[in-house]
Amino acid sequence: MNNRLSIVIGSGGVLCAAALGLSKVLRREGLTPGLAVGCSGGSIYAATIALGMDPDEAQRLTLNLFTGDVFEGYSSNLKSALSGETRFTETSSLIDDSVMYERLKSVFAERTFEDTIFPLHIVATDFYTGERVVISSGKILDAIRASIAIPLIFSPWKIGDQMLVDGAVCDPLPIDVAIQQGSDVIAAVGFEMPTRKRMNSYTAMTTHFNSIYMNNILKSTFAFYNAVHHAEIIPILPSFEKPVGTFDTQQIPYIIEQGEKAAEEHIPYIKQLLLATK
């Protein structure tokens, strides 16, 4: 197994499904990645790809991960937390994660990082220091749960002694992990989080602020790694004509299509690079 070609899938909620479009194109072209890195929503797809799941199978399995019932109780929890009716601490969350956890479990069951066909790394953030934590062993389900612990929405997740939250808090598009692993060519599927013009609720505002921060961290980290490292980083940025909400799972087929289109544009160059570096 080589890791000359790596796939990095950044945070972006349901948009991360676009990575399946890239995966389809790579399969069609007979290009096998040697490494997958995922952050937040991207960790789900990085895992399905590294586990060798067929893209159509992965699409089917992830289509129903984040349906409306996952977010049940959100408004009433927010109200009681804000009015002081319930205490809100660092282990609290506005959504009970049990439905989401069961959904993820139905996809990943007890599989571990050892079950993948090439190395998989999942990025989360240390809740207490804000530092990057790369998870590369243990149960994939745990790693994903930590990586998608969206602040306030889902509670942080403990792995070993570490309390972990959403990888997007430190490293929304973790190309640095692929660089450290010695990749030559990095296909990076990244997304800017949607911002809003009008805030009509506290939730809208927290989401908006988080998006602003995450987008700025994304730009700065990308600019830095792009400038100082010698790996070829190919940004694969699918474009969407219609707005796609962070959890708009119905749009997954469309998202995958757009990911496929974006990936196709870069295939000749990726092939050229892989030949040149052989």
Added chain:
Amino acid sequence: MSIKKKKIALVVGAGSVKCAAALGLWKVLEKENIHLDMIVGCSGGSLYATAMAMGFSLQECIDKTKKLWNRSITQQRNWRALASILLPGVFKFNNHFSMMSDVPMLRSFKSVFGDKTFADTKTPLYIMATDFETGESIAQCEGPLVDALRASVAIPYIWSAWPHSGRLLIDGAASNPLPVDVPIREGVDIILAMGFQSPLPSRIKSVSRYAFYINSLMTNNLLNANFAFHNAVHHAEIISIVPEFDRPIRLFDTHQIPYVIEQGEKAMLEQLPYIKRLLES
């Protein structure tokens, strides 16, 4: 032909009361007779940057900035805030949401800077803010100082976004906590960059504290990423002056200001020989 004098800028990053360390740095500059060609401030740093740019004496700066930033500016809670969270339809939750009323803060800013504008500063000054809609970094260098400061310290959730020249602006730290790119763009040779890690609230007791905590984590990560980039790709000499504090300095720990200034002075003295060498070379 005269030798071109090297241009030197000071950047004071976000960090609330910690930013007072800039006054310690300034003390050293005054003693050494080193003049700044530009001052850039972000968030809490903009208060100290502005006082210095106005040409106030060190003691005046200490006295005036104490007026600018202390607990009294948080005296007035915005009673509509909670109501608008709980009943966003009735109490009109909108882009101007804030937990605090900004009336005491504006009053204190006005008492120090009145109607002075950027044109009144002795040293060219830039005050950073963030475009609330797009998240872009904005370097303000025109108009009333109070407006620019109010925008720069509009800490998410605590104070509302500030409308200014056709945009809605928030805390500069949301896009650019240590804005070394501004003097780089302006062609400065030596940049003294005083940056701070945002203090993390020690305990999370509420949703808003939690949101604030996550913002602090992200501000720190943004600071590191931005600084790494500019430091790596630009040719200006960027000298980080990072005061060390042996105790936590929180958002309104104004009683720590003398200690903070002392630490700023120490950090600056460590870098002084190198800075002098650069200026002379």
